[in-house]
Every structure is written in C-alpha cells, then in structure tokens.
Amino acid sequence: xxxxxxxxxxxxxxxxxxxxxxxxxxxxxxxxxxxxxxxxxxxxxxxxxxxxxxxxxxxxxxxxxxxxxxxxxxxxxxxxxxxxxxxxxxxxxxxxxxxxxxxxxxxxxxxxxxxxxxxxxxxxxxxxxxxxxxxxxxxxxxxxxxxxxxxxxxxxxxxxxxxxxxxxxxxxxxxxxxxxxxxxxxxxxxxxxxxxx
Amino acid sequence: xxxxxxxxxxxxxxxxxxxxxxxxxxxxxxxxxxxxxxxxxxxxxxxxxxxxxxxxxxxxxxxxxxxxxxxxxxxxxxxxxxxxxx
Numbered sequence: 001x002x003x004x005x006x007x008x009x010x011x012x013x014x015x016x017x018x019x020x021x022x023x024x025x026x027x028x029x030x031x032x033x034x035x036x037x038x039x040x041x042x043x044x045x046x047x048x049x050x051x052x053x054x055x056x057x058x059x060x061x062x063x064x065x066x067x068x069x070x071x072x073x074x075x076x077x078x079x080x081x082x083x084x085x086x087x088x089x090x091x092x093x094x095x096x097x098x099x100x101x102x103x104x105x106x107x108x109x110x111x112x113x114x115x116x117x118x119x120x121x122x123x124x125x126x127x128x129x130x131x132x133x134x135x136x137x138x139x140x141x142x143x144x145x146x147x148x149x150x151x152x153x154x155x156x157x158x159x160x161x162x163x164x165x166x167x168x169x170x171x172x173x174x175x176x177x178x179x180x181x182x183x184x185x186x187x188x189x190x191x192x193x194x195x196x197x
Numbered sequence: 198x199x200x201x202x203x204x205x206x207x208x209x210x211x212x213x214x215x216x217x218x219x220x221x222x223x224x225x226x227x228x229x230x231x232x233x234x235x236x237x238x239x240x241x242x243x244x245x246x247x248x249x250x251x252x253x254x255x256x257x258x259x260x261x262x263x264x265x266x267x268x269x270x271x272x273x274x275x276x277x278x279x280x281x282x283x
Contacts, residue, residue: 019261021254021257021258021261022254022257030250034243034246037242037246038239038242038243041238041239041242042239044235044238045235045238045239048231048234048235049228049231049232049235051231052225052227052228052230052231053225053227053228053231
C-alpha cells in the first residue's frame with residue numbers, strides 16, 4: 001500500500017483526527033494578517049523613499065518624535081505579547097490558569113494604546129499634524145493604522161477573555177486571537193525602527 | 198553547468214533600464230538605495246509569508262501524524278491485568 005502524499009496525506013490525517021489541520025478561524029485570520037502586512041509594507045516603502053529623498057529630515061519646524069518614551073511603550077507591548085504566549089501555555093495545561101496572564105496582556109495592550117493617544121495629543125500641541133508636513137502625514141497614517149489594529153485586536157482579546165471566564169473558549173478561538181495580537185505586537189518594533197529612529 | 202552559466206550571464210547582462218522606476222526614479226544615492234531596498238522587501242515579503250505558512254502546515258501535519266501513530270500503538274497494546282473485582 002502506498003503512503004499518501006500532499007493533499008491526500010492532509011486528508012488522511014484530518015479524517016483520522018476528526019480535527020482540521022488549520023482551524024477555519026486561524027486560516028481566515030492568517031489571510032487577513034497577510035493582506036494587512038502587504039498594506040503596511042507599501043506604507044513603509046513610501047515613507048522610506050520620501051525620507052531618503054528629503055534634503056532635511058525631519059522637515060523644518062517639525063517636532064522631534066519621542067524616541068525614549070516610545071521605547072518604554074514598545075517594551076510594554078512586547079511584554080503583552082509574551083504574556084499572551086504564557087496564557088496559551090497555561091491554557092493547554094489548565095484553562096483557569098490562563099485567566100491572569102491573559103488579563104495582564106490585555107491591560108498592557110490597553111496601556112500601549114492610551115500611551116499612544118497621550119503622545120499624539122502632545123505632538124499635535126507641538127505642531128505635528130496630518131497636514132503640517134510629509135512626516136506628519138506618514139506618522140499619523142502609519143502609526144494611526146497600527147493603533148486602529150491594536151484597538152480592534154484588544155476587543156478580540158476582551159471577547160476571548162470573557163469566553164474563557166465563562167468556560168466556553170475553544171483552543172482554536174484562542175489561536176485566532178493570538179495570530180491577530182502577535183501581528184500587532186510583531187509589527188510595532190518594525191514601525192518604531194522605520195518611523196521613529 | 199550550462200544552466201549556471203546562463204544564470205550568471207543573465208544576472209550580469211542587464212544594465213539600468215530607462216523604463217524601470219526603481220533604476221530611474223532616485224537621482225541621489227540614498228534615494229536609489231531606498232528604492233532598491235523597498236523593492237526587495239516588497240518582493241520577498243509575500244514569498245516569506247507563504248513559505249512560512251507552508252512550513253508551519255508541514256510541521257503541524259507531522260505533529261498530528263505522530264499523535265495519531267501514538268494513539269494507534271496505545272490502542273493495540275493489551276490492557277494491564279489488574280486484581281479481579283469480587
């Protein structure tokens with residue numbers, strides 16, 4: 001009897017396990033994350049080319065971006081990602097044990113979003129607006145789009161937490177939320193390096 | 198060998214094309230490098246994303262196969278004989 005390969009092998013395994021190789025939610029989220037990655041890649045490319053072609057950077061009369069304060073915020077977001085990873089590990093062992101790291105992960109994510117908002121208020125006060133320069137336009141577009149993703153991902157995490165609390169959270173649902181949050185966390189250091197440094 | 202020679206020739210042969218936005222848009226060195234770097238990034242990113250997913254699916258398949266094999270071996274193993282309930 002020959003051993004099935006490729007799609008046949010995938011079907012044999014899936015049928016034997018009665019479990020999909022990739023849960024539908026995770027696959028859908030992966031496709032979404034891929035398209036969003038390309039969107040951000042396009043924006044980063046545009047910003048890099050504009051920055052390289054500029055005679056003076058940052059443009060005259062524009063404030064300096066808060067590199068140090070944002071580094072702290074970056075650390076908070078990375079810690080949030082690590083806590084979500086811890087939550088997954090604990091979820092696999094004992095579901096109730098995952099509640100605390102998941103809550104802490106959400107709180108750090110919320111801290112990141114609030115801190116970003118405060119930073120924006122300060123920058124607008126210093127004269128960096130959407131129409132003040134190319135730096136302002138790209139800054140609010142790229143960082144704002146990331147913040148929008150962070151807010152939506154936070155809602156997903158809140159929903160995940162509520163399901164876990166009520167005992168109705170499936171492993172695949174946690175995996176779907178993980179994919180989204182890891183995208184938000186993983187993308188940020190790249191944006192920080194490109195836009196802030 | 199012939200294919201390697203042909204590939205080398207194809208890599209060395211092209212010069213800057215006037216219809217190429219990457220070659221012609223940047224007038225200064227910094228701009229040129231920005232165009233080249235972003236072109237490389239945008240070309241490789243989708244390949245990396247798809248490649249990474251394929252690698253992950255293969256790994257997951259192996260995991261599921263191992264689990265299934267272990268389950269089958271456990272099912273074939275005779276049950277331990279314990280004390281009879283009176």
